[in-house]
Structure formats: structure tokens, C-alpha cells
């Protein structure tokens with residue numbers, strides 16, 4: 405188990421600054437996710453931690469050891485990438501043994517550790533199998549065993565599940581998390597997939613243009629996004645422009661004038677106290693909007709349904725309200741409302757109307 409600290413890390417490719425003064429502390433044993441739009445620098449950051457790149461400036465520490473200039477094979481990191489590149493001419497055990505053979509470990513030790521790694525990923529007894537005789541999910545487990553066999557100090561994963569079908573992806577999510585937790589591994593995981601990040605991460609960083617925009621546990625990032633980009637990246641939402649009207653008698657809540665009428669909401673951070681007249685953006689999650697009465701909420705939004713999509717466990721609606729089209733999502737629907745000209749009314753709790761800086 406190792407903690408990882410990144411200090412003022414900057415990387416340029418030619419004139420292009422790809423990482424810009426990154427500061428980040430990852431605790432020992434933490435499963436940490438790097439998330440963000442394509443090209444934001446996730447893989448480049450992970451590759452610095454692995455040792456494939458040297459930064460222009462800044463430092464990487466494993467516990468108190470400065471590893472910034474340490475070569476890949478001396479960092480003790482296990483890696484699992486999108487194209488997991490198993491060798492088809494070698495069997496499962498030979499694929500897993502590779503990292504140990506490179507390190508010239510004695511044969512009996514290699515055999516014992518390969519067996520141990522296969523057991524960790526629940527492939528015991530399959531060492532003699534050819535790679536082509538395995539399912540996609542099993543191949544993924546071999547790649548994971550190959551990363552684990554060197555008993556890494558941390559596990560680095562770059563979109564490890566993106567080649568798998570949806571069902572296997574979900575199965576492997578809990579498997580990777582189990583392994584990290586059971587063996588006390590610090591894990592750093594790069595993905596585009598917000599569900600993967602929300603369901604697996606202890607904490608996550610959302611990156612944009614070579615910067616960390618927000619770092620926090622999944623629920624914190626989802627409920628209190630730092631910017632509109634984060635709000636949209638981490639889940640579906642509705643953005644409404646507004647202007648702060650007044651402070652309310654309920655501490656921490658503000659009335660905001662919008663094209664949908666006055667909505668009561670709260671700032672995304674306790675450190676920010678919006679001022680009267682300030683322009684803001686409101687983020688309203690589709691699942692927080694409800695056709696039912698919400699006790700104690702002054703927020704009522706009239707409109708009519710223009711689209712209904714029934715998806716079994718949920719129904720998605722589009723509601724035309726003023727000049728806006730709001731996405732609404734209802735779990736376990738008893739009644740399915742159909743598009744109509746008749747006026748409906750949505751409600752939303754003030755705590756779910758999240759004010760973001762414009």
C-alpha cells in the first residue's frame with residue numbers, strides 16, 4: 405500500500421501544455437478515478453505516475469519517496485490498459501508469469517506467485533488454457549492477474565473495461581474493486597464512463613484542459629458540482645439561467661429569478677455566498693423533478709409533456725416549460741403520462757436546485 409502525491413506537475417508536448425500545475429494527494433489503499441472529456445490529460449497523468457513520461461516540472465512521490473525520475477520497472481506499479489495485449493502464443497500461466505520472468509525470479513517462486521495471482525482473479529486451475537480458449541471477461545482477468553503478480557504497490561488502470569460488453573463490464577467493476585480492497589492496493593483508474601466512476605470510486609478528479617476542476621467522493625461531485633461542465637459530465641441535468649433575487653429566511657437558500665418563475669435553491673458550495681443581482685446557472689437533475697407534491701417546497705414549474713420514453717424501471721419525459729425543455733425522470737412509474745397540451749406541474753425541493761457560478 406502506498407500513498408501518491410503529485411506536486412505542481414506540468415507537462416508540455418511541444419508548445420501544447422497538457423498538464424498544468426497538477427496537485428493531488430491519493431491516500432494509501434484508495435481507489436481513485438480520473439475522469440474528464442477526451443484530450444483533457446487523464447492518460448498523460450496516469451503515464452507520469454507509471455513512469456512512461458517525465459514532467460517538465462513538478463514531482464511525484466510514493467509515500468515519501470520521490471519517484472519522478474525512477475524508471476517504470478522500479479516503481480512497483482501494476483498496469484492494466486484498454487488493449488490488454490495478451491500473447492496468443494503463450495498460455496494463461498505464461499502470460500501471467502511474464503513480469504516475474506523479466507525480473508529473473510526463480511522458477512518455484514514464479515509458479516507459486518502465478519497460482520496465487522490466478523486465484524486472486526478467480527481463474528485457479530486455468531493456467532494451461534490457451535488465451536483463445538477464454539471468454540472476453542476471463543481474458544480481462546488474466547490481464548489483471550498479470551498486473552497483480554508482481555505484487556504492485558499500486559494498480560494503474562486505463563479504461564480497462566472498455567472492450568467488454570455491458571454485462572461483463574458491470575461484473576468486472578465489482579471484481580476490480582474487490583481485489584483493490586482485499587489486497588490493500590492503491591488504485592488509479594482512468595475512464596470516460598461516469599457510471600463506472602460513480603459506482604467504484606472512493607474519490608475522483610474531474611479534469612478539463614490539463615487542470616483538475618474538482619476532486620471529491622462520487623456523491624459530493626454529483627450533488628455539488630463545481631462547474632456546469634462537471635454537473636453535465638457526471639450525470640444528466642437541466643441548466644436554467646437565473647439572477648439572484650433575495651436571501652431567504654431559510655439559511656443557505658436563495659430565491660432566483662428564471663424564465664420558469666422564481667425558484668428557491670442553494671449554492672453548490674458552502675464557501676460561496678451569492679449576492680443579490682448576481683447571474684447564476686441552476687442545475688436541476690431529471691430525477692429530482694417530480695409530478696408529485698413535495699412538502700415544504702415553493703418550487704412549482706408549470707408546463708406540458710411533449711415526449712415520453714418508457715424504459716421499464718424508469719420513464720423519461722420531456723416537459724415544455726416556457727422557453728425551456730426539461731428532462732424529467734421517474735422511477736418505478738405507476739402511471740405513464742402521455743404527451744398532451746394539458747398543463748402539468750413539476751415540483752423540486754430547494755436542496756435539489758443547485759446554484760452554480762456563471
Ligand code: ATP
Pocket residue numbers: 417422440441442443444445446447448449596
Ligand atoms: P482520451 O480520453 O481521449 O484518452 P485523455 O484525457 O486521456 O484523452 P491524453 O491522452 O492524456 O488525454 O492527451 C492529452 C492531450 O495531449 C491531447 O491533446 C493529446 O493529443 C496530447 N498528447 C498525448 N500524448 C501525446 C504525445 N505523446 N505527443 C504529443 N501530444 C500528446
